[in-house]
Amino acid sequence: MALISLNNLSLAFGGSPLFDHTSLQIESRDRIALIGRNGCGKSTLLRLLNDEHRPDSGDIMRQQGLKTAILQQDVPLNFSGNIDNIGEVVVRLAAGNAGDGQLEAVLSRLDLDPSLQVASLSGGIKRRVLLAAALYSEPDLLLLDEPTNHLDIDSILWLEQFLKRLKTSLVFVSHDRAFTASVATRIVELDRGQLFDYPCDYPTYLQRREERLHVEDELWRRQDKKLAEEEVWVRQGIKARRTRNEGRVRALKKMREENRQRRTRSGEARLNLEAGERSGQMVAEAKDVSFSYAEKTVVRDLSVRLMRGDRVAILGPNGCGKSTLLKLLLGELTPTAGTLRQGTNLQIVYFDQLREQLDENASVKQNVCGDQDTVDIAGQQRHIYGYLSDFLFTPDRARTPVRVLSGGERNRLLLAKLFTKPANLLVLDEPTNDLDVETLDLLEELLLDYPGTLLLVSHDRTFVDNIVTSCLVYEGDGQFIEQIGGYSDWLATRKTSSDKNGVEKNKPSRGRRQQSRKRLSFKEKHELESLPRLIEKLETEQTEVHAALADPALYQSGTKVEINRLKTRMPEVEEELKCAYHRWAELDALSDN
Numbered sequence: 001m002a003l004i005s006l007n008n009l010s011l012a013f014g015g016s017p018l019f020d021h022t023s024l025q026i027e028s029r030d031r032i033a034l035i036g037r038n039g040c041g042k043s044t045l046l047r048l049l050n051d052e053h054r055p056d057s058g059d060i061m062r063q064q065g066l067k068t069a070i071l072q073q074d075v076p077l078n079f080s081g082n083i084d085n086i087g088e089v090v091v092r093l094a095a096g097n098a099g100d101g102q103l104e105a106v107l108s109r110l111d112l113d114p115s116l117q118v119a120s121l122s123g124g125i126k127r128r129v130l131l132a133a134a135l136y137s138e139p140d141l142l143l144l145d146e147p148t149n150h151l152d153i154d155s156i157l158w159l160e161q162f163l164k165r166l167k168t169s170l171v172f173v174s175h176d177r178a179f180t181a182s183v184a185t186r187i188v189e190l191d192r193g194q195l196f197d198y199p200c201d202y203p204t205y206l207q208r209r210e211e212r213l214h215v216e217d218e219l220w221r222r223q224d225k226k227l228a229e230e231e232v233w234v235r236q237g238i239k240a241r242r243t244r245n246e247g248r249v250r251a252l253k254k255m256r257e258e259n260r261q262r263r264t265r266s267g268e269a270r271l272n273l274e275a276g277e278r279s280g281q282m283v284a285e286a287k288d289v290s291f292s293y294a295e296k297t298v299v300r301d302l303s304v305r306l307m308r309g310d311r312v313a314i315l316g317p318n319g320c321g322k323s324t325l326l327k328l329l330l331g332e333l334t335p336t337a338g339t340l341r342q343g344t345n346l347q348i349v350y351f352d353q354l355r356e357q358l359d360e361n362a363s364v365k366q367n368v369c370g371d372q373d374t375v376d377i378a379g380q381q382r383h384i385y386g387y388l389s390d391f392l393f394t395p396d397r398a399r400t401p402v403r404v405l406s407g408g409e410r411n412r413l414l415l416a417k418l419f420t421k422p423a424n425l426l427v428l429d430e431p432t433n434d435l436d437v438e439t440l441d442l443l444e445e446l447l448l449d450y451p452g453t454l455l456l457v458s459h460d461r462t463f464v465d466n467i468v469t470s471c472l473v474y475e476g477d478g479q480f481i482e483q484i485g486g487y488s489d490w491l492a493t494r495k496t497s498s499d500k501n502g503v504e505k506n507k508p509s510r511g512r513r514q515q516s517r518k519r520l521s522f523k524e525k526h527e528l529e530s531l532p533r534l535i536e537k538l539e540t541e542q543t544e545v546h547a548a549l550a551d552p553a554l555y556q557s558g559t560k561v562e563i564n565r566l567k568t569r570m571p572e573v574e575e576e577l578k579c580a581y582h583r584w585a586e587l588d589a590l591s592d593n
Contacts, residue, residue, distance in 0.1 A: 002027050003066060003141055003169055004049060006195075009058035011044070018044055019055065020193030026141065031163065031170045033184035033202065037436045038392070038408030040190050042173045043073055046143045049171060069139035071131050073146050073173075073407050073434070106132050110155060125150075135162065144172040146407065148179050149433050152317040153459050153487070175408075175435050177202070177462045227255045272390070274378045275452045276422030278546070280343035280539040281308050281577055283425060283453050284329045289338035290478070291321075291328055298324045300478030302338070305585075308424075311447070311454040313464045315487065316474025322457050325472065325480060326427060329455065341532065344539045349423035351414060351431050358414060360403045364393055367402060368417050375420055391416040392439075407434030415443075424452040432460045461487045528587040535580050542573045 002025040011019045018041030026032065026049075036042050047053050048060065050070040107113075110128045127150055134142060142163075148156050160182045163170060171188075174180050180202050187198040187205040196212070198205045230252045283306040291299040298321035306312060306329065314322045327333040330350075331342050358367055369375045369384050377387065388398045391412045402410065411434055426447075432440055444466050447454060458464055464471070465486035472480040473490050483490040548554055549566055 002061075003063050005059075005061040006048075007059040007061065009048075009055050009060070011041075011048070011053070011055045017193045019058075019195075021058070022193060022195045023058075024188065024195045024197065026169060026171065028169055029167065031183055031185045032172070033180045033187050034171055034173045034190065035180075035187055035205075035437065036190035037438065038412065038434070039406050040192075042190055043145050043406065045190065046070060046072075046145055046171065046173065049141065050143055063140075066141065067137075067139045068141045068143060069134040069137045070143040071127075071134045071145055071147055073149075106135050110151075139168060141169045141171065142166070144170070144174075146173055146175065146434060148174055148176045148459065149407075150318070151459060153315065153461065154317055156459060175432055175437070175440065176460055177437065177440075178460070223255070223259070227252075227259060230255065272377070273419050273426070273446055273450055274422040275450060276347040276424045277345055277543075279308050279345050279347070279424040279453065280536075280543075281581055282306070282341075282535065282539075283308055283310070283343045283346065284331075285341045286329065286335075287339050289328065289335045289340055291324060291333060292336045297478045299328060299335075299480065302328075302480055304472065304480075304482055306453065306455075308343075308453055309451065310470065311456070311468045313456045313458060313468040313471045313486065314474075314480070315464070315471050315490070316480070320474040321478065322474070323429070326429070326455060326457065330427065344536065345543055346425050347421075347423050348425045348427060349418050349421050351418055351426075351428045357417065358402050358410060361401055363401055364388065364398045364405070364413055367413060368420065377420060378422075387420075388416060408436055408439070411435050412439065425455070426450065426452060427455045429457045430459070431456075432458060432463050465489075524587055524590070528584070531580055531584045531587070535577065535584065538573055538577045538580060542570075542577065545570050545573060 004026045006022070006024040008021050008023060009019045010017055010021050034042050034045065044053065047070070048055065050068050051060075051062075052070075110132050112125070112128055112132060131144075131147060134144065147159065151159065156176065156179060160179060163172075163183050170183075172183070184202055187200065187202060189196045189198065189205075189209065196209075198208055200208065230248070234249065234252055285305045286302045289299060289302040290297060302325070314325055316322050324333065328335060328340060330348060331340070334340075365384050365388065368388065373384055374381045375384050375387050376382075385395045385398055393409075393413070393416075397409075402413065405413065411431065415431070431443065435443070440463065444463065447467050454467070456464070456468060465488050468486050469484070471483045471486065471490055473483050475481050483493060545566055549570065554563060554566075
């Protein structure tokens, strides 16, 4: 017997039904990934399974004595230390009771201090407490809504293995494709009010879904062709009142009704980002940079050069200093040791994972353009509703307050707000949280085509692998090490870099590298010190020449000699910059100790 059976289920909150006479059975030991677009009703389905809601019609049949536990996407408003509303595990947390081995293991892996009071915790840590409560309660059916949010990669890997060892049934919603591929043994897609069951793994589901949608497109195409033909026939007039013709008219009416009730698929988001003016060739350079808060060193001896067009991910556990490192590179913090130099002409757009740039009480529209009806995109005025439709907000949804939006909708809104601004340095702090797979794919395509520079903090391994060119990986004790490639490249390097004694293979020791390195002469030292000033001067000239050539006034009042001089000077400046950067890198490598 199934743990839970949904039979002919329907539910609507105004507008199109979230569930439209659909059915599903959940069996023992199932690990089901619930897939669907943002706002389609995935979280609502979890609450139905947890007996928090009742459907408008249909039945939910439960196995007698069934015990469920749920991790919701958002922290409940009453989650403020009132232990009557939190459960046994939080009682133990508040009491600081660490006598339970299983509880200790869960709290340790989720980096939770059992001595902390729940009321004093941040929103992200409260959510980890709720996850601990759900995992510890040992239900028959575990319901998890975005369980990897606010977890670092090591915690996500541990959670994957924990869930795979569980003997309980599991239904989860997750934007993390690597997590879904690892954990799920069955995929259920919620699409336009219907539940489509795929008893397979995630990669196979992607293939079968494409096949299903292709068949649907072909069916709709044939139906539309037939309807058009019948509409032409009926306009020609019915030649005789024959039973055959009357039946054809009835069939036409039925086709019209079916076409009217057809629920088309949600449109695709159309994401565009204005790259802004070109920044300098060098975006930021840190040399032996350290930063400390009081007695704690957060960043130690960092040397890295960020160049225009680089796409760099910062990887590391929660609390290791990733946000501090971002602020250092952006010039918001001053190093306590070492030197930090920023490039010229930087236009920075910052996506913060807490979405603090959004006004919860204002509408979607007001968050993007205030009380105006248009928004300036790449120098052109667009009506706000047309622009927001690119991010899948209907006019009705655009007038609703932000506080009622789902997590994925809030992320899309923040992207819409930020993408109105030109940027040549894009800083994204956990941008993938709560986004559906389709929007994630589009965001990846956008970033791959983006000509500017990207700094990314993300625990989404697939997203990192698909986007970045290099990583800054936390190695402990405040040290971040540069690694070419994405997360998988770093993981492969970490696995093969040490022999049985922990000594790095195929890599000379620091001492041997220093001995084999040529020392700089006095002249070369002086050249190295003067190169940054030369580069800054050339970058300033490059910007000025670009601006002059782009100014229509030059061609109206300027002389032909001046125009030709500027056109000739532009490639010369670019070549001189290229040579200066090459020489700087060459001398800097020789001087690096």
